[in-house]
Amino acid sequence: MLLVENICKSFGGKEVLKDINFQIGEGEILSLLGPSGCGKTTLLNIILGLTEQSEGQVIYKGEEISHIPMNKRGFNIVFQDFALFPHLTAYENIVYGLKNRNAKVQKKDVQEYIDFLELEPHLHKQINQLSGGQKQRVSIARTLVMQPKILLLDEPLSALDGVIKESIKSRIQQIAQDFGLTIIIVTHDPEEALTISNKVLIINEGKVAQFGTPQQIMAQPADPFIETFILKQLHIKRKNIYRLFGERHA
Template sequence: MIDLQHVSKSFNGITVLDDISLKVQKGETIAILGSSGSGKTTLLNIILGLLQPDSGKIICDGRDITKESMKKRAFNIVFQDYALFPNLSVEKNIVYGLRNKKGLSSAKEVADLIELLYLSRHLKKSINQLSGGQKQRVALARTLVMKPRILLLDEPLSALDGVIKENIKNRIKEIVQQFQLTTFIVTHDPEEALTMSDKILVLDQGRIVQFDSPKNIIHHPSSAFAERFILQQLLIKRHNIFQLFGENDAG
């Protein structure tokens, strides 16, 4: 569905993305993983259409969309800070984008999504009355009612922890599966990448280090960087991660 071909981007003479090529199939969830400054958010913004690459192409369903506007691409993003309207209620935030696209989602579809995200009892509240997890769910609902062709999530769990984080993670996975959404998740957390994605794109200084399944990245890291960045950050949780992918010995 999405084919990035030799995409590069520089700012003020500094290369941020260097010859990025990858193919993503419809319905796949791709985690974009890397340290701060690795090019994760720049790549997300190029896919979204907020930025234009200096070189390379973006092909979607066989069509070159490299120069298409964000509006024409009909991809949707949930930003790290949620970008909700504080002066509107939860309900009005969710349906805001439908004002100019009446009929895109039916009243029943909107209601079903609100129910799926456990937001029914919060609809009349202002955004300032919500917790971080509730705001995250409102941002997801507002994006999903627009029926995006591709869903982009920028650090979706960074402000959450504990049970709330696990609940939102599971809810995102359920929604992506139910709606067969092609999804890109930007994260710096290896555990999020390993447990939420079909494939992981590991970036280092703007270059692809590895693009592979979570299982292969755990058991067959392609470089010292991939092994160090992922495994050494998972020392405490390492045993559970290896068990998840079928190994009894985290060795």
């Protein structure tokens, strides 16, 4: 569905991304994983159309789309800080983007997303009356009603804790499965990436360190950086990560 080929990006002569390649299919979740400053947000912005690559191609369903502006690509993003309008209610935030759409979205479709995300009790609340998890669900609903071709999420779980974090993680997986929506997530959290995604692209210093399924990455880390980043940096023990996949390794 989406193919990224040989993407490079430089800012002021400094190379930020070098020879990035990957592909994902319909309904899959891909995590762009790496430490701060590795280039993952720049890559997300290139896919979105917010930033233009220096070299390479972004191909969607067989069409090279690098020349297509962001507002014509049909990809939508949920920002890390939710970016909700504080003077509007939750419902007004959800339907805000529909005002400028030529193609009409049926009211029943909007209601389907509201019901799916269990937002009915909160529709008439002001944004400052919502919890972090509720704000995230409103932000996701606002994006879904625009019927995006690909959903991009920038650190969607970083402001959430505990049960709320697990709930939103489950919702994201359900969205991909139930609506067949391809989702790309930017995260710096290895555990988050490995437990939510079908595929993970690990970036280190602007280059692909490894691309594969969570199971492949855990079973065969490509280099010492991946071993260190995933297992030691966040003090996650190998046996606990393997347990997430129902595997047992000595």
